Structure formats: C-alpha cells, structure tokens
Amino acid sequence: xxxxxxxxxxxxxxxxxxxxxxxxxxxxxxxxxxxxxxxxxxxxxxxxxxxxxxxxxxxxxxxxxxxxxxxxxxxxxxxxxxxxxxxxxxxxxxxxxxxxxxxxxxxxxxxxxxxxxxxxxxxxxxxxxxxxxxxxxxxxxxxxxxxxxxxxxxxxxxxxxxxxxxxxxxxxxxxxxxxxxxxxxxxxxxxxxxxxxxxxxxxxxxxxxxxxxxxxxxxxxxxxxxxxxxxxxxxxxxxxxxxxxxxxxxxxxxxxxxxxxxxxxxxxxxxxxxxxxxxxxxxxxxxxxxxxxxxxxxxxxxxxxxxxxxxxxxxxxxxxxxxxxxxxxxxxxxxxxxxxxxxxxxxxxxxxxxxxxxxxxxxxxxxxxxxxxxxxxxxxxxxxxxxxxxxxxxxxxxxxxxxxxxxxxxxxxxxxxxxxxxxxxxxxxxxxxxxxxxxxxxxxxxxxxxxxxxxxxxxxxxxxxxxxxxxxxxx
Amino acid sequence: xxxxxxxxxxxxxxxxxxxxxxxxxxxxxxxxxxxxxxxxxxxxxxxxxxxxxxxxxxxxxxxxxxxxxxxxxxxxxxxxxxxxxxxxxxxxxxxxxxxxxxxxxxxxxxxxxxxxxxxxxxxxxxxxxxxxxxxxxxxxxxxxxxxxxxxxxxxxxxxxxxxxxxxxxxxxxxxxxxxxxxxxxxxxxxxxxxxxxxxxxxxxxxxxxxxxxxxxxxxxxxxxxxxxxxxxxxxxxxxxxxxxxxxxxxxxxxxxxxxxxxxxxxxxxxxxxxxxxxxxxxxxxxxxxxxxxxxxxxxxxxxxxxxxxxxxx
Numbered sequence: 001x002x003x004x005x006x007x008x009x010x011x012x013x014x015x016x017x018x019x020x021x022x023x024x025x026x027x028x029x030x031x032x033x034x035x036x037x038x039x040x041x042x043x044x045x046x047x048x049x050x051x052x053x054x055x056x057x058x059x060x061x062x063x064x065x066x067x068x069x070x071x072x073x074x075x076x077x078x079x080x081x082x083x084x085x086x087x088x089x090x091x092x093x094x095x096x097x098x099x100x101x102x103x104x105x106x107x108x109x110x111x112x113x114x115x116x117x118x119x120x121x122x123x124x125x126x127x128x129x130x131x132x133x134x135x136x137x138x139x140x141x142x143x144x145x146x147x148x149x150x151x152x153x154x155x156x157x158x159x160x161x162x163x164x165x166x167x168x169x170x171x172x173x174x175x176x177x178x179x180x181x182x183x184x185x186x187x188x189x190x191x192x193x194x195x196x197x198x199x200x201x202x203x204x205x206x207x208x209x210x211x212x213x214x215x216x217x218x219x220x221x222x223x224x225x226x227x228x229x230x231x232x233x234x235x236x237x238x239x240x241x242x243x244x245x246x247x248x249x250x251x252x253x254x255x256x257x258x259x260x261x262x263x264x265x266x267x268x269x270x271x272x273x274x275x276x277x278x279x280x281x282x283x284x285x286x287x288x289x290x291x292x293x294x295x296x297x298x299x300x301x302x303x304x305x306x307x308x309x310x311x312x313x314x315x316x317x318x319x320x321x322x323x324x325x326x327x328x329x330x331x332x333x334x335x336x337x338x339x340x341x342x343x344x345x346x347x348x349x350x351x352x353x354x355x356x357x358x359x360x361x362x363x364x365x366x367x368x369x370x371x372x373x374x375x376x377x378x379x380x381x382x383x384x385x386x387x388x389x390x391x392x393x394x395x396x397x398x399x400x401x402x403x404x405x406x407x408x409x410x411x412x413x414x415x416x417x418x419x420x421x422x423x424x425x426x427x428x429x430x431x432x433x434x435x436x437x438x439x440x441x442x443x444x445x446x447x448x449x450x451x452x453x454x455x456x457x458x459x460x461x462x463x464x465x466x467x468x469x470x471x472x473x474x475x
Numbered sequence: 476x477x478x479x480x481x482x483x484x485x486x487x488x489x490x491x492x493x494x495x496x497x498x499x500x501x502x503x504x505x506x507x508x509x510x511x512x513x514x515x516x517x518x519x520x521x522x523x524x525x526x527x528x529x530x531x532x533x534x535x536x537x538x539x540x541x542x543x544x545x546x547x548x549x550x551x552x553x554x555x556x557x558x559x560x561x562x563x564x565x566x567x568x569x570x571x572x573x574x575x576x577x578x579x580x581x582x583x584x585x586x587x588x589x590x591x592x593x594x595x596x597x598x599x600x601x602x603x604x605x606x607x608x609x610x611x612x613x614x615x616x617x618x619x620x621x622x623x624x625x626x627x628x629x630x631x632x633x634x635x636x637x638x639x640x641x642x643x644x645x646x647x648x649x650x651x652x653x654x655x656x657x658x659x660x661x662x663x664x665x666x667x668x669x670x671x672x673x674x675x676x677x678x679x680x681x682x683x684x685x686x687x688x689x690x691x692x693x694x695x696x697x698x699x700x701x702x703x704x705x706x707x708x709x710x711x712x713x714x715x716x717x718x719x720x721x722x723x724x725x726x727x728x729x730x731x732x733x734x735x736x737x738x739x740x741x742x743x744x745x746x747x748x749x750x751x752x753x754x755x756x757x758x759x760x761x762x763x764x765x766x767x768x769x770x771x772x773x774x775x776x777x778x779x780x781x782x783x784x785x786x787x788x
Contacts, residue, residue, distance in 0.1 A: 048589065049582050051570070226570055235573040245574050249788060250479050261478045263630065263784040264732050 007151045008423050009074070009413040020077040020472060023188045028072075033420065039181050040071050040416060046180065052173050052232055068465035069174060070415040071181070074426065074447040075189075081443060081471045084147070084155060084430070087340030089439045090330060092143050092432050095162060095317050097333035099139035102316065103129045113328045122322070123370065124315030126278060128285060132302055134311045136208040136436040141273075141309035142201070143432040144168075144446075147340075149411040156343045156408065157326070158427065162317040163310060164275050167446040168431050169233035172197060172240075174468040175444070190473035192443035198240035200433055200440055205271045207435040211304040212257060213270040219243045220260060222251075222274040224292045234275050248276075253296040258306045271307040272297075278312045320369045320403050321347060343408060349400040357404040358395060361388055364404045366395070379456060381407050410456055415449060415465070425450045427458050428469065443471035480572045481634045482786030487568035487584070488638035490561045491618050494591075496646040497558050498611040500525060501548055503680040505604060508541050518676070519544040525653040528556050545604065550595040558611060559595045562588050565618075575631045583621040587614035630731050633724040634784075640724075641777050644717035645770065650680055651704060652766040674700040681712040701762065702754040714769065718746045721776070728784075736783035741776050745769075 005013070010021040017025045044066065047053075053064035076084075101107050102125070108114045119125050144165025146158040175194050179186060202219060209217035223234035225247050238245035250260050251269070259266035274281065280290040285298035300306050316322060322329075324345040330338040346353035348366075357364060361380050368376040378391045395402055412423035430445035447467040448458035458464040504522045508515035520539050523529045531554055532539075532547050550559045566588040569581055591614060599607050626632050654677050674697050678684045681704065690707070691699050708715045725739040757765045781787070 049586055050578075051573075051581065051585050226567065231570070235570070239574040243574075244477055244480075246477065247479070250477055261785050261788065263476050263478050263481045264734070265785070 004409065006409045006423075006425070007149065007154075007411045009149070009411055010421075011414075011423075020075045020080075024073065024075060024185065027185050027188060028421070036071065036416060037418075043069050043071060043177050043181060046177055047173070050173065052169065052236075067170065067460045068451060069177065070449060070451075070465050070467045071178075072414050072416050072421065073178065073468045073470045074413050074428070074449075075470045075472065078472050078474050080153075083153075084340075085441050085443075087155070087338070088145050088430060088432060088441055090334055090336065090339050091145065091157065091160070091326070092140065092434060092439055094326075094330040094333045095143065095160060096137075096139050096434060098329050099162075099311070099314055099317055100137065101333070103132065103313065108329065108332050111332070113332050114325055118321060118325070119316065122316055122319060124278070124313065124319055126286075126313035128298065128302075129311070129313040134208075135210045135304070135307045138208050138309075138434050138436065139311040139314050140317070141205060141208060141311075141434055143434065144429045145432065147428045147430070148343075148408060149428070150408050151411075155340060157340050158343060159320075160318045160323065160326070161429070162314045163277070165429070165431065166230045166233055166275075167429055167448075168197060169236040170466050171431065171442070171444055171446050171469065173236075174466055178468045189470065191470045192473055194442050194444040197431065197442050198237060200442070201237065201273075202241040202243070204433040204435040204437070204440065205273055205307075205309055207437050208307045208309065209270045210307045212268075212306070217270040218268065219271045219273065220246045220269045222246055222248070222272050222276055224276050224280070228275075230275065237273070246272075248290075248292045248294055251294040251297070253294065253300055256300060256303065256305050258294055258297050258300050269306060271309060273309050278315060281308070281312060320345075320367055321349075324403060343405045346404045348395060348402040348404060353404075354395065354399045357402075358392060361392060361395075363407060365407050366391060366402050366404045369401055369403060379407065382456070407456070413447075413449070413467075415451065415467075422453070424453065425456050425458065426467070444469040476575065476630055478785030478787070480575050481630070481784045482781060483568045483572035484575060484631060484634040485638035485641075485780070485786075487565050487572065488622075488635045489642040490565035490568065491584070491615055492639050492642040493556065493646070494558050494561045494565065495612055495615040496643070497526060497548055497556070497561070498608045498615075499680050499682060500650075501545055502605070502608050503676055504541070504544065506679065507676060515541055521653050523547075525650050526556055527649065528554055531555075542601075546598055549599060549607070559591065562591050562614075577621070577625040579621040579625045580618065583614075583618045587618060590614060628727075630728055633727050633731075636724045637721060637780060640717040640720045641773060641780075643712055644714050644721075644773050647681060647704060647712050647714060647717070648766050648769050648773065650677060651701070652763060652770070677704065683710060683712065686710060698754050698758065701757075705757070706749060706752060706754065715746075715749045718742065718749055722746050725780075736779075738776060738779040738783045741772075741779055745772055745776065 010018060010025070012018060047066050047069060053066055098108065102119050106119070109116050109119065140162045142165060144161040144167065146161065147155050148158050149155050171194055205219050206217040219241065220243050221234055221238040223231060223245055225231065228234070235245050244260060246260050251258055252266070253259070254266045254268070257268035258272065259268045276292050279287045280292040282293045282295060282298040283290045284295045297306065297308070298312065301308050323342065324347055326342050327338050330336070346357050348354045348357055357366065362383070364380045366378040366380070378387065380388070383391070410425040410427070412425055414421035415424050426447055426449040428445050428447050431442050433440040447469040448460065448464045449467055450456060450458045451463060451465045460466070500522050504518055507518045516539055519541055523532050523539070523544055526548055528547070532544070535553055536543055536547070547554050548557060551557045552560065554560065566584050569576060569584040573581055591611065594607050594610055622635060654673050674695065678687055678700060683704065687700065687703055690703065703710055704712070705714045707713050708719060710716055721742050725742055729735045729739055
C-alpha cells in the first residue's frame with residue numbers, strides 16, 4: 001500500500017475545507033456532538049422499524065442485519081458529477097452496443113480487439129441469446145457502475161454491474177433518513193434530488209414494452225423470495241413503483257404470455273424487472289432444478305411476448321476478464337477515447353502477466369474473475385505471509401480464474417465516530433437507467449464506506465457501512 | 476392483486492387476531508388461578524384445549540401447571556400457536572405483502588414483533604405477566620389502528636378483514652365449546668346456576684363483562700351469556716357479528732370484482748342460520764354439536780375463500 005496519505009474528499013492536506021463540504025462543515029461544527037450521537041442512534045431505530053435489513057447467507061433465517069449508516073453525507077460537487085456522468089453515459093452505451101454485437105455479428109471479435117474465447121468460454125455467455133433482439137434494443141436496463149476515487153480529478157471504474165445491481169433502496173432510504181433527521185442542512189445545501197428514481201425506473205421499463213403489449217404496459221418485479229438477501233429492496237421498489245412483486249410460483253405461461261395469478265385470474269405481464277439470476281430464470285431453458293423461475297418464460301421472451309430486464313446473458317459484460325478489455329470496448333463502439341479510466345488489470349491467464357503478479361503479490365489486489373461481494377479476493381498489502389502463500393498456490397493452479405490490480409490509494413471521507421470526524425475509505429455506485437429514450441443517471445448513488453480505520457473493504461457483507469450521497473446543484 | 480398477496484393479508488390478520496386472543500385467554504386463566512386456587516389446574520387444562528394445543532403441550536410436559544401453560548402459550552418455540560410464533564408469522568406475512576400495506580401498517584407489525592420479541596425473550600415472571608399481556612393487546616390494537624387509519628378501502632382491506640373475523644369467530648366458538656364441553660357433556664344441565672362461574676370466565680376472556688352488564692344488568696344467567704356471546708350482533712366477538720362482517724367484506728369483493736363466488740353463498744347460508752337460531756333451539760339440538768358444526772363450516776368457508784381467490788396454485 002502506498003505510504004502517502006490518501007486523498008480526502010472533505011479536507012485538503014493544509015487543513016482547509018474543500019468547497020463542496022464548506023456549508024456542511026459549518027453546520028457540523030456548530031452542532032453538539034451529544035445531540036448528533038443521539039441522532040445516529042435514532043437513525044438506527046428508524047432503519048430497524050422500516051425493516052431495511054439484509055439477510056446474511058449461511059446464517060439462521062432470523063439473522064436480519066442492518067447495514068450501518070453513517071450520518072455524515074458524502075458530497076460531490078456539481079462539476080465533478082457532470083464529468084462523471086459523461087463518462088458513465090459513454091461506458092453504459094458501449095456496454096449495450098457490446099452486448100448486442102456479441103449476440104449478433106461479433107464484429108469486435110472479427111476485428112481482433114477481443115479474443116474469441118473471452119466470449120465462447122465465458123460461463124455467463126448464453127448461446128440461447130444469439131440472434132435475439134430484446135425489445136427496444138436494450139440489454140442493460142439497470143446498471144450500477146462501481147467507482148473509486150484517488151485524487152481531485154481521478155476516478156476509476158472498479159466494476160460494471162450489469163446483471164442485477166442492488167443497493168438503490170439504500171440510496172433512497174439513506175436520503176429519506178437524512179431529510180427526516182436533519183431537515184435544516186438541506187436548507188443550507190442545494191442537493192439534487194434522488195427521490196424520482198422509482199418513477200423513472202418505471203417509465204424506463206415501460207418504454208421497453210414488448211410487441212405483444214397492448215395498452216399501458218404491466219410491469220412487475222420478480223424476486224427469489226422473502227429469504228433473499230435483497231428482499232427488502234425488491235419489495236421496496238415494487239411498492240414505490242406501484243407494481244406487483246411476484247415470485248416464480250405466481251407466474252405461468254398462458255396463451256403465449258407470462259401471466260401472474262391474481263385474485264381474479266391470470267393477468268399478462270409486459271415487462272418483468274427480474275432480480276433472479278439467469279440460471280434460475282427458466283427451468284426449461286436453463287437450470288432444470290430451479291424453482292425460482294418460470295418454465296417457458298425464455299420462449300415467450302424470444303417470441304416478443306415479454307421484456308426481461310436486464311436481458312438474459314448481460315452477465316458477460318460485468319465479468320472481470322471482460323472488464324480488462326473495457327477501454328477497447330468503449331473505443332470500438334463509441335469511436336471515442338474512454339472518459340472514465342479502468343484500473344490497470346493483469347489477466348493471469350497471460351503467462352507474462354502471471355509472472356509479474358506472482359512477483360509482486362504483496363502489492364496487488366487479486367480477484368476471482370467471476371467473484372463478487374469481496375469474497376475470494378486477496379488484498380496483498382493487508383495479507384499475512386500464510387495467506388499470500390495460499391493464494392500463490394491458487395494462482396498457479398488456476399491462473400485463468402484470476403485478475404490482479406494495483407492497490408489503489410482510495411479516497412477517504414469522514415465518518416462520525418465517538419471522537420468526532422475520522423476519515424475512512426469509500427467507493428461509489430451510481431445507478432443508471434437505460435431505455436430507448438436515453439440514458440438516465442440519478443445524481444447520487446450508493447456510497448459504501450469501510451468502517452474500520454485503514455480498511456479498503458467496503459462490502460456490507462464484510463463490515464462496510466453506507467452514507468447518503470449528495471450531488472450539489474451548483475458549485 | 477396477486478392471489479398470494481390476498482392469502483398473505485388474510486393470514487397476517489388471522490395471526491394478529493390470534494395473538495390478542497391468546498393474551499386474553501392467559502389473562503383469564505391467571506385470574507381464575509388467583510381467585511379460585513382449588514380449580515386452577517383444571518382451568519389451565521381447559522384453556523390449553525381452547526388454544527387447541529393440548530396434545531402438543533403433553534408431548535413436552537409431564538404435568539399441567541399455571542407457569543408451564545403460560546410459558547407454553549406465550550413463548551414456546553415448539554408451540555406453533557404461541558404468541559411469539561404467531562407474531563413472527565404475522566410479520567413474515569406482512570413482509571410478503573409489503574407492497575399491499577401502508578408503511579404505517581408494516582411498521583406497526585414490525586415494531587410489535589420487535590417489542591414482543593424483547594418482552595418474551597425470557598420467562599415472564601408472575602409480577603410482570605399483566606404488563607406483558609397488556610403490551611400484547613396494545614400492540615395488536617396499534618396494528619388495527621394503523622389498518623383503519625391508513626388503508627384504502629379496497630380488496631386489500633377486505634382480505635385483511637376476512638382474516639380477522641374468520642379467526643375471531645373460530646376463537647369465540649372454540650372458547651364456548653371447551654367451556655361447555657368440560658362442564659356439561661350433555662345438554663340436560665344447561666341453565667343451572669352451578670355453571671355461572673364458568674360463564675363469567677368466558678365473558679372475561681372476550682373482554683365482554685362490561686358490555687354484558689350494560690345489556691343485561693347484573694343478573695348473569697347462562698343462556699343469556701351464551702346468547703350474548705354467540706348471537707348478539709352488537710357484541711364484536713360474537714359469531715353473528717363476525718359473520719355480518721364476513722358477509723359484508725365478501726359483498727364488497729363481489730361488487731369490486733363483478734363476480735359472485737361460491738364462498739359468498741356459503742357465508743350467506745351461515746349468516747342466515749345464525750339469524751334464525753335462538754338460544755333455546757341451540758340448546759335443544761345441543762350446544763356442543765352446534766359449535767362443532769359451526770367450527771367445521773367456518774373452516775370450510777376459509778378454504779373456499781382460499782380457492783375462490785386463488786391464494787395458491
């Protein structure tokens with residue numbers, strides 16, 4: 001890990017406060033810390049009551065946990081956001097073009113920019129999707145781009161979540177909580193609204209209705225069920241959009257449409273926002289042992305009877321091996337230089353890269369190509385000798401399963417602790433909606449913060465917390 | 476509305492109603508135990524029977540004691556019908572139907588679950604019992620208040636109310652049947668003054684002592700009490716009251732959906748039979764037989780509603 005002090009988003013090295021945080025800092029220093037501590041406890045009670053919990057896999061059913069919430073907002077200036085937005089828009093439109101291409105003519109492979117095996121041997125690639133044209137030409141209706149910051153103008157994309165990105169309910173509930181607890185600071189800071197997200201999500205999904213749709217599109221959210229770790233979010237989004245929350249056993253194929261069992265009979269669904277993985281979507285076309293999905297839904301999809309959001313097979317695009325090709329992908333489809341940078345990535349499948357990675361293991365972050373949630377990952381500078389030895393063995397036996405990246409000096413922002421403000425590392429996941437009407441990026445997103453001093457792991461499953469994320473109206 | 480959602484709503488409110496009824500039952504038992512220590516054990520036995528968990532209780536206990544029965548009814552994990560399990564079931568159903576209920580209703584159920592989980596985390600001492608029973612009743616009232624105050628009067632509300640009244644009718648009939656059965660295996664002795672103490676217990680168990688006094692004065696005669704609890708439409712826990720409400724809610728559904736379902740005919744027949752019944756005719760045919768028949772028809776109606784409105788595949 002670099003020994004230099006990481007970039008702090010609130011405080012300059014000389015101790016002065018950066019512009020975006022000035023109004024907040026003035027408010028904060030005039031507040032009584034005891035009062036703020038009481039407010040922090042109030043926030044926790046508020047979350048418990050609302051039921052914004054997540055289930056931890058492998059634990060007892062009753063183990064519903066809260067993601068810790070920090071009351072200090074993470075503040076982004078309008079001009080910083082404008083720049084980020086342009087980069088995100090470019091990247092997301094490239095992702096959609098890429099997904100279309102690899103399921104049709106595969107021009108990017110023909111041009112030699114991407115090795116054929118990156119697709120052909122990719123587990124997330126669904127050959128069933130070849131030649132399928134999703135309604136409106138949209139593959140990734142909802143995307144979450146994970147960003148980290150290392151300097152005033154330096155952002156990197158860490159990951160593109162193109163399957164079923166989660167966390168947007170935290171973006172919304174964190175803001176609600178802040179408005180509820182500290183209405184007065186919103187009077188002093190002009191913060192862009194995030195509350196229209198559910199409405200926009202609904203409009204965006206409805207704009208992708210399939211050919212079979214007549215009249216107002218019927219949208220529904222498909223959840224694996226009450227025991228899924230993100231169930232709260234599924235029910236929250238369905239509730240906020242005013243649509244039904246369905247499970248596989250509520251659905252069946254009726255007259256060539258996917259229909260839900262209502263108190264008055266079966267009713268056709270036009271757009272299904274599914275929070276179920278590809279594998280489990282259709283036991284007739286994918287995993288035969290799945291009871292979460294709907295038998296035959298994929299056939300209805302191919303025939304234009306339903307829109308599935310995100311489209312099956314989008315997982316190819318958030319694979320970490322494909323990630324390493326994103327700069328080429330962006331340039332190939334947009335004809336422009338990427339506005340957002342990728343973290344330099346070594347593919348361990350490549351012999352030279354593997355040799356470099358093994359030589360420098362203690363300085364690198366190594367990730368599983370198909371892993372997520374911070375599991376199966378090595379943070380070299382924080383690892384023990386034993387962990388490094390074990391990981392070396394894993395790398396040598398299955399190099400193609402890993403990529404490596406330099407350990408970035410992630411930016412910090414303050415959290416509220418017993419001894420006042422204290423900097424912690426964080427990341428940012430803005431949420432992006434894609435429809436034939438364009439790309440819509442909600443100003444804000446999910447800020448995840450490592451609560452342990454010095455830690456770089458922000459995942460909620462491993463002790464991370466969240467913050468409200470502010471994008472200011474003007475600088 | 477999804478069929479599953481209708482089922483979730485109905486069960487959520489059945490479980491809430493069950494919690495409240497259990498709290499009343501325990502309170503009644505406790506009062507008898509305090510005032511009539513000589514009969515306490517037989518009272519606790521009959522209360523277990525009312526809560527239909529006698530068999531399960533016997534599997535886990537060697538003898539019937541007040542303390543063990545209270546613990547069993549309030550907080551035994553092995554007792555599917557304990558308060559702690561009922562409130563958990565109510566909340567699970569509420570999570571399932573989260574999109575159909577208001578934030579206030581959800582939060583009132585969630586908070587009830589949190590509060591009762593804490594109150595019932597250990598054995599409830601005798602000194603604490605009344606207070607804890609009060610909390611159970613109060614939390615149940617909060618949920619009901621949130622439902623009345625914030626929910627749209629549409630099919631969602633109808634299914635919630637159907638659950639409440641089907642459960643309540645079941646509980647009232649069961650309570651009467653157990654008391655009757657224990658005391659008077661044949662219809663011959665009904666009306667004697669010996670069983671008045673027992674009937675008092677029942678009045679208390681449905682919180683209807685004051686209401687009875689208001690209607691009938693201070694003289695308590697068993698047939699009057701039985702009629703009051705079964706057939707008086709002013710009494711919110713009577714069978715007749717419950718069936719008036721069930722009929723009304725099915726009527727709203729019929730109007731809303733434009734279709735009359737077989738369950739509606741069933742409830743109408745039950746309603747008419749209750750209207751035509753007199754306490755004398757019931758006693759002549761046998762109170763026990765009447766109540767058993769009622770319980771069977773009430774359960775059949777619940778099953779028919781589940782079928783008519785497609786709760787499951």
